[in-house]
Amino acid sequence: MKVRKLFTLLVILALALPLVASCAPGPTPTPTKAPAATPTKKPPPTPTPVPEACAPATEGPLAGVDPRGQTVVWWHQHSRHREEWLLEKQAEFNATNECGITIVPENQGGYNDIRDKMNAGIATGEVPGLVVGYQNDQAFYALAGGLADMNPYIDDPTWGLTAEERADFYRAFLEQGVHAAFDDQRLGFPPNRSMEMLFYNQTWLEELGFDGPPTTPDEFKEMACTAAAANADGTGGFILRDDASGTAAWTFAFGGDVSNEDRTGYMYNGQATIDAMTFLKGMYDDGCAYFFTEGYPNPELAARHVIFTQGSSSGIAYYASDMEALGSEDVWGATAIPHTTSEPVMDIYGGDIMIPATTPEIQLAAWIFLKWFTSPEIQAQWDRCSGYFPTRASTAELLTDYVDENPQWGQAMALLPYGTYEPQLISYQAVRDAAQQAFNEIIQGADVKATLDALTKEANELQAELMEE
Amino acid sequence: MAIVHQRTTPTPRPSMFTGRRWRRLKEALTAYFFLLPAFLIIGVFGLFPIGFAAYVSLHRWRIVPGRYRGLANYVKAIDNLAYVVAFWLVVIFLVLAIRALLQARRTAREHEDRPWLWMVPAVVTAGGLVQFVRFCVYLLPEVLDIGQKVKGLERTRELFLRLLGEAWGAPTVQWALRLSLLILALGLGLAFVVHRFLTHSPRNATYYTSFVLIFLLVGGGLILGWLTWTEIQAAYAEALAEGEQLEIWSQVVTISAGFVLLLIAWWVWHSASHRPTMAATLLRLGAAAVLMVGAWVLIGELPRVISAGDENWWKSLQVTVYYSAGTVPFQLGISLILAILLFQNIRAKGFFRVVYFLPYITPPVAAAAIFRVLFSGRPNAPINNLIGLLGAEPLLWLDEPDGIFQMIAGSGVTLPGWAAGPSLALAVIIIYNVWTYVGYDTVIFLAGLGSIPGELYEAAQIDGAGGGAQFRHITLPLLSPTIYFLTLMAVIGTFKAFNHVWVLRSGAALGTTDTASVAIFQEFFRNTRYGYASSLAIVLLGLVLVLTVINNRIAQERVFYG
């Protein structure tokens, strides 16, 4: 079907071109008029009858706000099978929700694209009903007055969560969206989470004479160097990740933190970060680690170009599919970042969903969808599709069979209790860029301590500048 | 209707021409009508952004407008150089005004016109235009504020129209508008009176526009001068309160004096070639050299000022200069060679031309994707595999922040920063750029070669000139307009380059590939410092303008318009 479409198009092109070429001298206004007739591609949305259920609350802060028949646009970054699933679920929600709410999910590219669009939208007053973003984005939008506080919705006796439902959410995830800098407003709500992990090739490890994945940095380095020696061309060991989340994850694994004690600023120059960076630099210098900058490294692991990679747990499904695509029989796994601490410390992260400041009706409708979207049944389906981790305990119970089918995902899920977080400060987006540059400088040979001192200073200055007003 | 009727009659009737004046007016009106759609679009989408950026650059502005902060953004970017530049802009405005005045006087003398009465309507009109700008400056924030006002309301067209009406109707806005319209009407009325009753010259319109321009230049210069003056005063007052020493004035004076000396030196040098005797020539050259040395000593103040500005920004400017200097000569040189070879009597000329042109039409997203993989820094990337076959060690390519000269010199020698050259990562981006544009330049060079009359070569051959001499004395001079055009486009292109630099950018290259455009983009979209980013963009725009003017100057001397 689609191939035929392409063919038709090519034929049209081939026919049109000589035509254009032969009548080029006639720049009559026709070319502007003809296509102008085509713009309306989308059929007008069918008006939904206003149902009787879902009547406005009669008391509480949301009294009189009527969510019925509202249309909520949702800007998200999910694509391909995740987007397809979302569209399916959206159709289901639109057809079945008793408030007659219409949800319209729209992919807006990556997180950066969404941020650019939100900023432009806040400046002109064109914002969607729902938007995804990290905790630092929340603070940023809030500074420009672009977000609604979600506390009134969660607490509302009519529309909010019951005490049990609240308790069902992992407490830490739920509290991540509460911002002390903005009067404890709740600016984000967690639909899913992921974790920074180490991926490894078990079969290859065994061939090289090791039992299983490393737990300490020293074991890790030994294994990586052995594999690199086996490949003997600069590849083989470990693919470095220069992203700020990588730096944070290694700092955590070395028993430190990149936030200062009261989490109001940054501390990139703690001993743990220094040790971690020195360790990674040592691996690079010894030829046991290298960069791969053209995309996610999953095909490299599958092709045995490398024995260890590092990345988000949400990539597990992609590793699995690449193993299959390459016909690899190797057993592989996902484990904690090698740590000097006795228990692993895992870097957990994930975008929240926010409700931008629009009308009370749209905001309430957006919350109603969000509540549905994070209900255990739907969340379990979402996690199966996306490979994300659930944010509430009862969802996990619905996923036991999935864990059986996807052992790596189960391995990762078991590490959830060991989680901690990266800074949630307003400046973190700019600081991430600075941290990435600092990581690269260190790998290229800059002094570790001096570079991290400078990074800490720059990061805290960026934070101060943003909070200035 | 009458005109249409006239057109259909085969013989033109003299009654249609109520004089040359009418025909002139008609032609001007038709021309404006022709220009209207294009200039509407260019005005809205090309010129308005410049004004908008200038306005934003004077504010602290993060997504939503903040407070006015004068030249502070510029000072942050280039430190006290901002004052020097502002001072010089004032001077340039005044010089341009005086030049236009002299030009008008010369024209008037030639034709024995008496245009000075035009000053009256012109000054009023210029005042009206300035007032109109003031109106825009009042209206803009009112309109931008609507974005905040619609929060919590349903965004309907009626609401927007109402809010827009309110913004439009705000008292300050309305007053500024009425005042500006009134003054403009007065100016035009006066112009009409002068034109109809007082002076009769076919050059009236020219006088009027050039006088308006003169007054606008003077007015703009005065406003900018006043702004700079108050800023400097404020800076001094603040420094005094904090017990610090400021050197703004001394720096303005030293650096300005340096440039004045440089200008004089250039002028003396230039005039040296026209001296009748050898001694006079030598004397002039000597004087020029002395002046030059003096100028450099004074301009030696610059690096100190520069180092006080935004380090990141200066670094990006340095990268841009490397990028431009590394791209333009190679791009033009290679394409000139290819064009000359292709111009000979060879087979498959069309084939070569088509193939060379392919990179230019390839979508940059796709082409950059290819280069990103080919020149990846991983040990088993395609180019590394290739050089591995030749026995070389793999290189980091797009991930390599070290300068290429430094790499050639080896790690034993440590070259100073500027001598290390562009980083290998930047060199790859230069290769990409050359690869993309060589075909385009070749085709244009070919056209330029084709327009050189063949008789010239035949004559030269009869005179016994060899291939090299022919190239130097015929090809190069006659090709110079093409070379000029391509150089200008290439320089502007490299200074504006963004898309492919952004796609090929790697964190491991440590910002050695971040050109000025990338730096601006980062400030704009990643750091959302709209005010600061706008000031950087204005600085870049100024820089490109200066380069264009210099390019034009050189062209005037070197380009041979046969």
Next chain:
Amino acid sequence: MASNVSATYRATASSKSRGIDIGRVLTYVILLAGVVVVVVPFLWMVSTSLMTLGEATGRAILPRAPQWDNYVQAWEDAKFSEYFVNSVIVTAITVGGQLVFCTLAAYAFARMEFPAKNLLFTLLLSTLMLPDALRWIPNFITVTWLGRIGPIAWVNNWPALTVPFMASAISIFLLRQFFAQIPHELWDSAQIDGAGHVRYLLQVVLPISRAPLMTIVIFGFIGAWNALAWPMLVTNTPEWRPISAGLMAFLDEAGAHFHLQMAGSVITILPILILYFVTQKQFTEGIAYTGLKG
């Protein structure tokens, strides 16, 4: 014009060759080296696009068996069919508008006298120097407002994608260069026939301006086909997103799957390549005028 064409086929003075001479061989060697440098990245792209994942991540130079399925997969994963149609429509509108507006403006600059002509021309060329990043925010605000108060939506619709590009400084410049070269005699004789500017433009100038107009079409096509950042900002759904946006999203998605990345790249390059091959004669002729004096 005729003299230009004949000049192209005239040998320069240095070709005094008999039989095989070294200079001639060298010429072909250099020219062919240029071809190799230009073509190798394309060949690598095509070759990789036909590989399996294993071959693409390894060191293979040629696929053992061409994987035509890659194209089907890229086509379906990236939903190129939608983006394709969008790009064609957007390109057609943009180029159509450019033909009308730029021709009019270029004619005025080339053939008419009016006050402030030089000032306006300088102003026009100065827009060439504007860094793109500077334009996005103000232009986004502008199109938002035009959509709010105008009869049709601008954001997420064709106007925002096309109208800002309908008056291109470089196109106006190029056409002006050509129009200025048309001999004055034509204008004089047209005037004797009683033709005004409009009729002269339509009946005399345009019919002989095929090559430069074709060049405008191709420039417009290249620009519209390759546009990326601005379309991403002013579209919210794939409904109007052009092919480059589709390719960019796909490249990110495909990650390190080079074979799919390259298959997607081939798909986007192909149409513009076909257009070029069909029109290259007029295009080369027309593009030549951009560099000429005038």
